[in-house]
Amino acid sequence: MAIAATFVIAVGSTTMRYTTVIREMNILFNGQVTVVDKNSLVIQAIPVSGGMLPQESTVGRIGGIPGVGAVTPVLFITSIGSETLTQLVPVNFTMGIPIVDWELVLGPIRLKDNGHFPANDSSNEVVVGPSIADQYNWTAGTEIQVNGYALRVSGVFDTQMALLNRCLVMSLTLAQTVYNYPLSVNIIAVKPLQYMPQQNLTTAIKEKIDYVNALTETQRNDVVEPILDQMQTWTVGIEAVVFIISLILVMTVTVMSVSERRRDFATLDALGAPTSYVFKVVIIETFLIGVLGGVIGIAFGSLTAIVLASLYTSIPFALFFPSILQIVPPLYMLEMFAAIVGVCCLGGIIPAINAMRMRIAEVLRAEY
Amino acid sequence: MKIRTVNLTRSFRVGSSEITAVKAVNIEINEPKLVAIVGPSGSGKSTLLNLIGLNDYPTSGQIFIDEADASQLSGRERRRIRNTRMGFVFQTFNLFPTLNALENVELPMSLANKSQKEQQEKAMKLLETVGLTHRSSHRPKQLSMGEMQRVAIARALANQPEIIIADEPTGELDSKTAKEIITLLQNINQREKTTVVMATHDEKIIDAANLVYTMQDGKLSPDS
Numbered sequence: 178m179a180i181a182a183t184f185v186i187a188v189g190s191t192t193m194r195y196t197t198v199i200r201e202m203n204i205l206f207n208g209q210v211t212v213v214d215k216n217s218l219v220i221q222a223i224p225v226s227g228g229m230l231p232q233e234s235t236v237g238r239i240g241g242i243p244g245v246g247a248v249t250p251v252l253f254i255t256s257i258g259s260e261t262l263t264q265l266v267p268v269n270f271t272m273g274i275p276i277v278d279w280e281l282v283l284g285p286i287r288l289k290d291n292g293h294f295p296a297n298d299s300s301n302e303v304v305v306g307p308s309i310a311d312q313y314n315w316t317a318g319t320e321i322q323v324n325g326y327a328l329r330v331s332g333v334f335d336t337q338m339a340l341l342n343r344c345l346v347m348s349l350t351l352a353q354t355v356y357n358y359p360l361s362v363n364i365i366a367v368k369p370l371q372y373m374p375q376q377n378l379t380t381a382i383k384e385k386i387d388y389v390n391a392l393t394e395t396q397r398n399d400v401v402e403p404i405l406d407q408m409q410t411w412t413v414g415i416e417a418v419v420f421i422i423s424l425i426l427v428m429t430v431t432v433m434s435v436s437e438r439r440r441d442f443a444t445l446d447a448l449g450a451p452t453s454y455v456f457k458v459v460i461i462e463t464f465l466i467g468v469l470g471g472v473i474g475i476a477f478g479s480l481t482a483i484v485l486a487s488l489y490t491s492i493p494f495a496l497f498f499p500s501i502l503q504i505v506p507p508l509y510m511l512e513m514f515a516a517i518v519g520v521c522c523l524g525g526i527i528p529a530i531n532a533m534r535m536r537i538a539e540v541l542r543a544e545y
Numbered sequence: 546m547k548i549r550t551v552n553l554t555r556s557f558r559v560g561s562s563e564i565t566a567v568k569a570v571n572i573e574i575n576e577p578k579l580v581a582i583v584g585p586s587g588s589g590k591s592t593l594l595n596l597i598g599l600n601d602y603p604t605s606g607q608i609f610i611d612e613a614d615a616s617q618l619s620g621r622e623r624r625r626i627r628n629t630r631m632g633f634v635f636q637t638f639n640l641f642p643t644l645n646a647l648e649n650v651e652l653p654m655s656l657a658n659k660s661q662k663e664q665q666e667k668a669m670k671l672l673e674t675v676g677l678t679h680r681s682s683h684r685p686k687q688l689s690m691g692e693m694q695r696v697a698i699a700r701a702l703a704n705q706p707e708i709i710i711a712d713e714p715t716g717e718l719d720s721k722t723a724k725e726i727i728t729l730l731q732n733i734n735q736r737e738k739t740t741v742v743m744a745t746h747d748e749k750i751i752d753a754a755n756l757v758y759t760m761q762d763g764k765l766s767p768d769s
Contacts, residue, residue, distance in 0.1 A: 444639040449628020538601035
């Protein structure tokens, strides 16, 4: 049971973590249309491949379309400098956003302790995610090197958001310099005026600028949501199969255990024990198996989830450990614990009914 | 407790044939006596005891407990009678291996919903009666066979039963220990006025019994 629980927790929480991070990618551009290069492969709002857009001309042309409110050019890089570590998935990100538009993209976000947001004319200040800050011991004031440029950490985000946890955010100009994309961006966030539906705006943008693709919030979700839903369905399916196998195992082991102790159960009947008492004895045993298996499984499953996260991100294990409750949320632990205990109790029902039916006369007759 | 059987019969189907283990047995037990039922293996002694002890149902015939037809009793009433008015001693002791001697003796009282304090006091007293106070915290596998049977007897006495049904109580014991157990059962019969019905091969039990019945091929007859 403990092994099954370990597997379920590890698989479930890892999948959950992935889907949460992917869903968060869209939160940044909530209520906005995003414009990317026509050949870009976009996951949620983030272009993971494809070309750059010329910043000034594209922003200018979009700004001239009726119904457009704010236009925010963003440079989104799936790394923090030239990383040498091999990672199965990108886990570090850099965002270059014009400083005046930070709140529009990141929302009302706060900084830890004595940090401050970069000044509008800042040429070397960056704000970093708490997970990266912990990993590299960065605090407000730390001097860092990114792609050979000397930068200064002006603050650390105070956030639980997985994406921002591993993000370097700086002014757009600075990002373009550091990553050598002068006057280029790969996302342009367009906030429609109140009367303008997102769908109409994307059509207008695509008609006017032939080298871009414009996506509404729903379109962005439509690309990834079915995949995420399928991932979750598969995870639930795998968990269900593991639970069914566990149920059969618990039932088999308990049937054997009851059968080995048939004389005890028959003696209980001879001594006048109510059938409900015999039933309770077996169910309490399987309940305790569930509690023990659940506790051990959740502990090992959570550790496995951290080890997996550490392996596929190359972020040290120790960094994940303090955020274990974010990777395996307490509610998920509780749900799984209840499911494990429930499965065990369910597995005890048939053996308990067998135990209730044991009679001393039959047992003695079988023995002699 | 008065037990009376009328044409009590119990048959079993073994493969295609039917075996009648108990054939039209009529017996009446109404005084606190030491009753021995003797007979060769397979003669039906244990089956008869199981029927009398309400642990089995007859194929035909009747059992009367205090003139009440046992066939009319519900499962719950039969269990209540077994728990409060009868005590059982088995050849292989049937103690619970995970419980110590004291807890084994307490169990029937616990099933009768007696208070924890009462269970403990009574169980200690019963262990004293069978001479095992010093072994109260020992588990069955830490006890000798004689000691296990003493614990089983103490357990049988837990709810002050009117009748003790003992199936080959000395079957697993050496002759010295068997003698001690017989003396113990005799004392219980005499002091507590408890009827003791035993199935046995043991000559010493036959000598000690007030009433001896012989079982042969399922038929019961008073010993000549």
